[in-house]
Amino acid sequence: MSESRKPFPFSQFEPKWQSRWDADKTFRTPNPGEASFDATKPKYYVLDMFPYPSGAGLHVGHPEGYTATDIIGRYKRMNGFNVLHPMGYDSFGLPAEQYAIKTGQHPAITTAANIENFRRQLKSLGFAYDWEREIATTDPGYVRWTQWIFLEIYNSYFCEETNRARPISELEAKGWSREQIDAERLAFVADTPVWWSPDLGTVLANEEVEEWKSKGHTVERRPLRQWMLRITKYAQRLIDELDTLDWPEGIKLLQKNWIGRSEGASVKFQILNFNFEIEVFTTRPDTLFGATYMVLAPEHPFVPVITTEENKTAVEVYQKSIASKSDLDRGDLNKDKSGVFTGAYAVNPVNSEQIPIWIADYVMMGYGTGAIMAVPAHDARDYEFAQRFELPIRQVVQPTNDLDWQGYTAPGTAINSGFLDGMPTAVAKKKMIEWLVENEKGQCKIQFKLRDWLFSRQRYWGEPFPIIWKDGQHYALPDDQLPLLAPPLDDYKPSGSPEPILSKATEWVNLPDGFTRETNTMPQWAGSCWYYLRYCDPSNSDRFISKDAEDYWTSEKPGMVDLYVGGTEHAVLHLLYARFWHKVLFDLGHVCTSEPFQKLVNQGLILGEDGQKMSKSRGNVVNPDDVVKEYGADSLRLYEMFMGPLEQVKPWQMKGVEGVSRFLARVWRLAMTEEGEVSDKVVGETCSDKELSRVLHETIKKVGEDIEKLNFNTAISQMMICTNAFTQAGKVPVKEFIQFLTVLNPFAPHLSEEINEHVAKAFNLPVASLSESAWPAYEEQALVRTECELVVQVNGKLRDRIWMAMDASEDDAKAKAFASEKIKELTEGKILRKVIYVPGKIMNLVVS
RNA sequence: GCCGAGGUGGCGGAAUUGGUAGACGCGCCUGACUUAGGAUCAGGUGUCUUUGAUGUGCAGGUUCGAGUCCUGUCCUCGGUACCA
Numbered sequence: 001m002s003e004s005r006k007p008f009p010f011s012q013f014e015p016k017w018q019s020r021w022d023a024d025k026t027f028r029t030p031n032p033g034e035a036s037f038d039a040t041k042p043k044y045y046v047l048d049m050f051p052y053p054s055g056a057g058l059h060v061g062h063p064e065g066y067t068a069t070d071i072i073g074r075y076k077r078m079n080g081f082n083v084l085h086p087m088g089y090d091s092f093g094l095p096a097e098q099y100a101i102k103t104g105q106h107p108a109i110t111t112a113a114n115i116e117n118f119r120r121q122l123k124s125l126g127f128a129y130d131w132e133r134e135i136a137t138t139d140p141g142y143v144r145w146t147q148w149i150f151l152e153i154y155n156s157y158f159c160e161e162t163n164r165a166r167p168i169s170e171l172e173a174k175g176w177s178r179e180q181i182d183a184e185r186l187a188f189v190a191d192t193p194v195w196w197s198p199d200l201g202t203v204l205a206n207e208e209v210e211e212w213k214s215k216g217h218t219v220e221r222r223p224l225r226q227w228m229l230r231i232t233k234y235a236q237r238l239i240d241e242l243d244t245l246d247w248p249e250g251i252k253l254l255q256k257n258w259i260g261r262s263e264g265a266s267v268k269f270q271i272l273n274f275n276f277e278i279e280v281f282t283t284r285p286d287t288l289f290g291a292t293y294m295v296l297a298p299e300h301p302f303v304p305v306i307t308t309e310e311n312k313t314a315v316e317v318y319q320k321s322i323a324s325k326s327d328l329d330r331g332d333l334n335k336d337k338s339g340v341f342t343g344a345y346a347v348n349p350v351n352s353e354q355i356p357i358w359i360a361d362y363v364m365m366g367y368g369t370g371a372i373m374a375v376p377a378h379d380a381r382d383y384e385f386a387q388r389f390e391l392p393i394r395q396v397v398q399p400t401n402d403l404d405w406q407g408y409t410a411p412g413t414a415i416n417s418g419f420l421d422g423m424p425t426a427v428a429k430k431k432m433i434e435w436l437v438e439n440e441k442g443q444c445k446i447q448f449k450l451r452d453w454l455f456s457r458q459r460y461w462g463e464p465f466p467i468i469w470k471d472g473q474h475y476a477l478p479d480d481q482l483p484l485l486a487p488p489l490d491d492y493k494p495s496g497s498p499e500p501i502l503s504k505a506t507e508w509v510n511l512p513d514g515f516t517r518e519t520n521t522m523p524q525w526a527g528s529c530w531y532y533l534r535y536c537d538p539s540n541s542d543r544f545i546s547k548d549a550e551d552y553w554t555s556e557k558p559g560m561v562d563l564y565v566g567g568t569e570h571a572v573l574h575l576l577y578a579r580f581w582h583k584v585l586f587d588l589g590h591v592c593t594s595e596p597f598q599k600l601v602n603q604g605l606i607l608g609e610d611g612q613k614m615s616k617s618r619g620n621v622v623n624p625d626d627v628v629k630e631y632g633a634d635s636l637r638l639y640e641m642f643m644g645p646l647e648q649v650k651p652w653q654m655k656g657v658e659g660v661s662r663f664l665a666r667v668w669r670l671a672m673t674e675e676g677e678v679s680d681k682v683v684g685e686t687c688s689d690k691e692l693s694r695v696l697h698e699t700i701k702k703v704g705e706d707i708e709k710l711n712f713n714t715a716i717s718q719m720m721i722c723t724n725a726f727t728q729a730g731k732v733p734v735k736e737f738i739q740f741l742t743v744l745n746p747f748a749p750h751l752s753e754e755i756n757e758h759v760a761k762a763f764n765l766p767v768a769s770l771s772e773s774a775w776p777a778y779e780e781q782a783l784v785r786t787e788c789e790l791v792v793q794v795n796g797k798l799r800d801r802i803w804m805a806m807d808a809s810e811d812d813a814k815a816k817a818f819a820s821e822k823i824k825e826l827t828e829g830k831i832l833r834k835v836i837y838v839p840g841k842i843m844n845l846v847v848s
Numbered sequence: 849g850c851c852g853a854g855g856u857g858g859c860g861g862a863a864u865u866g867g868u869a870g871a872c873g874c875g876c877c878u879g880a881c882u883u884a885g886g887a888u889c890a891g892g893u894g895u896c897u898u899u900g901a902u903g904u905g906c907a908g909g910u911u912c913g914a915g916u917c918c919u920g921u922c923c924u925c926g927g928u929a930c931c932a
Binding site: 007248249250251253254257258260262264280281282283284295337360361362363364366367368371372373374375379380381382384447448449568571572605642643644645647648649650651653655656658659660662663665669713714716717718719720721724789791793795796797798801833834835836838841842844845846 | 849850851852853854859860861862863867868871872873874875887888911912913925926927928930931932
């Protein structure tokens with residue numbers, strides 16, 4: 001589109017306003033203690049999930065959430081709030097390092113270039129961020145406090161009595177040994193089987209494995225010494241406190257299921273011919289009489305101990321075949337159950353029966369005790385396994401209806417179960433647990449699926465651990481040595497060995513007096529766990545956040561951030577990790593809320609025009625830069641909000657962008673001529689058009705309410721209706737028009753400011769920036785309708801419409817309805833059974 | 849399999865506590881202005897066998913009245929995957 005063809009000159013005024021906002025620091029948010037700070041203003045903290053600054057730049061999914069929060073932020077400002085609306089970059093991470101390896105450039109250089117490009121793109125969309133609060137997780141001033149928080153976690157333990165994290169110093173004061181203390185730390189070192197990728201040169205968290213495998217990387221299981229965070233101690237609180245949050249129920253459920261709480265019992269089985277017991281976890285202690293065999297995970301430590309000579313070879317072959325498979329493969333590929341007999345037997349504590357012990361890959365070492373009692377009659381998996389290997393199946397639950405008992409897993413009545421017989425499942429569970437406790441054969445147990453968080457990586461582009469070692473013992477780096485930055489390296493290519501890349505920097509690693517540095521780095525999640533705190537006080541060099549700033553920007557409610565908008569993909573990762581860190585900081589008295597994010601909204605994915613997920617290979621990716629160039633930032637903003645409900649998945653339509661662009665052009669032409677002068681349609685006299693006035697005030701009301709509800713699409717359609725009303729009225733009364741521009745401002749800030757400036761000058765009004773204006777109040781008086789169209793139904797079918805006074809009595813309405821020829825015709829000779837009258841809406845005449 | 853979200857015109861989507869289904873926009877049709885129109889303006893546009901009937905995935909139910917509430921069922925999308 002050539003310059004002259006553009007329906008309104010956005011390419012001139014959009015950059016103009018952007019540089020003015022920049023120069024004037026229009027959206028700078030003062031903190032307590034600053035001269036411009038107004039303590040009487042309430043705070044509003046609205047946050048976006050900050051982007052990972054990839055080389056590809058912003059995609060159209062970013063501005064969806066960012067525009068939504070921008071509208072809210074601008075609206076709240078106009079309503080007298082001190083609004084914190086910051087932006088930053090999640091700039092550590094594996095892709096940056098991969099890219100650096102490919103191009104031979106240091107990740108710091110490519111990351112800086114990417115951030116610059118992101119900043120340019122964000123500024124081109126006119127977002128009202130306080131750019132002085134911009135942060136990147138790779139900034140040394142930020143890394144310092146990420147490391148400091150890690151050390152706070154490292155120097156804490158979880159006190160079971162108070163259900164809170166407490167400083168390690170309390171244990172030292174009690175005279176605990178170093179070894180005992182290290183076993184309690186919330187950050188600890190453990191040798192555990194982890195996922196190691198030789199070609200990426202790092203271990204990966206369980207939830208990252210599939211993603212990298214799909215990109216063609218190999219992954220294998222290895223026992224390695226790793227740093228872990230004891231998130232499992234918070235499992236119960238992470239579930240319970242979800243209830244205090246205003247999050248989508250679906251996301252809460254996702255987290256709950258991920259944490260996976262189950263109530264049941266642990267049961268000890270004596271092993272025949274050995275003097276030890278194997279413990280199992282079960283949610284169905286009531287079915288203990290039906291346990292006809294036991295299954296251990298192939299990796300269970302007792303397997304080599306109990307396996308008999310004649311079963312040894314088979315067991316070892318089976319163990320090997322399992323070792324190479326991931327948990328996922330074990331699920332996917334083994335639809336058919338597999339396993340082998342160990343030759344050993346366990347004794348069922350409740351009936352002294354000897355039951356065979358098998359190993360099978362359907363039992364996972366990482367959950368429960370890695371061993372189960374199998375009750376094939378009432379568990380689908382055990383049932384399948386028992387059928388395959390012809391193991392005995394014994395009924396111990398009577399179904400409540402006449403369903404087949406084989407494979408019946410729902411609650412019922414206990415049967416063939418000795419002292420439990422006749423009890424409903426719930427009661428039988430309790431009774432059995434009592435029996436187990438009395439006989440010291442088990443106890444009540446609550447089990448979680450959540451595992452401790454594997455927190456170390458072997459890559460280069462992440463925060464180094466502020467830890468040093470001597471004689472196999474780890475120590476915290478003193479505070480004055482933070483931030484600890486990674487040394488420059490020429491080559492950070494993976495070596496193929498699990499040795500962290502930083503170990504190659506021998507000068508950096510080896511310290512005086514025999515100390516060496518920890519060479520692992522933190523995962524990308526570390527930086528995003530607390531960035532919302534740093535925004536409150538981004539350049540503080542004494543603390544990660546000052547008490548004053550924390551105090552002011554925090555809430556009465558459990559969650560600190562008032563509104564958090566982002567994609568659903570972080571449901572069980574970032575959103576869980578951040579909650580965990582926040583709770584530790586809360587326990588230690590560093591923050592005064594127990595949750596980071598009060599209200600969460602997930603924006604829906606934007607699909608390509610073909611209805612498919614946007615991807616380079618499909619060639620359906622829309623670049624926001626192109627849209628801004630062609631239609632302007634306001635059009636992009638408006639379209640992203642007009643597409644449909646924020647939380648919904650929706651396809652992109654370039655025609656739709658044209659549509660909203662045409663709407664903005666109509667607004668422009670309401671006030672401006674082709675020559676760029678204020679049109680003579682704009683008049684100074686007060687508005688005498690009652691209809692126009694009513695539509696305007698309805699618009700002020702509806703747009704405000706819709707913004708509060710995040711219903712941006714219907715807010716925009718109301719503004720379109722209002723624009724059409726101005727067009728129809730022919731004249732554009734200036735006072736009303738400026739009110740309309742004020743309402744439009746959060747959505748299309750450039751266009752509304754530009755028109756407002758022209759119009760104000762032309763009418764010698766004080767040229768007030770709309771961004772600094774108050775949200776207009778609608779006049780109740782202007783909304784009042786005296787007359788309305790009343791729908792008349794006969795037997796529920798629409799037959800006529802009559803024009804009535806709003807507050808007409810039923811008799812008046814009835815009289816007028818029967819005056820209608822149509823109604824007369826349809827009711828003639830029939831008996832009127834009933835009349836339903838909803839004033840202002842409907843009258844239904846029931847006849848027969 | 850389980851969990852979650854959702855099925856409304858040719859398309860994106862609107863519809864307080866049940867009360868005119870299809871707001872608003874796209875597309876399409878007709879007309880106006882034009883050398884021109886992929887610009888702008890005015891009007892129209894659910895479907896059909898069009899004085900009327902019918903219509904919110906499908907089948908029932910409640911109600912004066914159902915997109916909305918209830919029961920059953922089918923389909924699509926997203927998440928998850930032997931968690932004992």
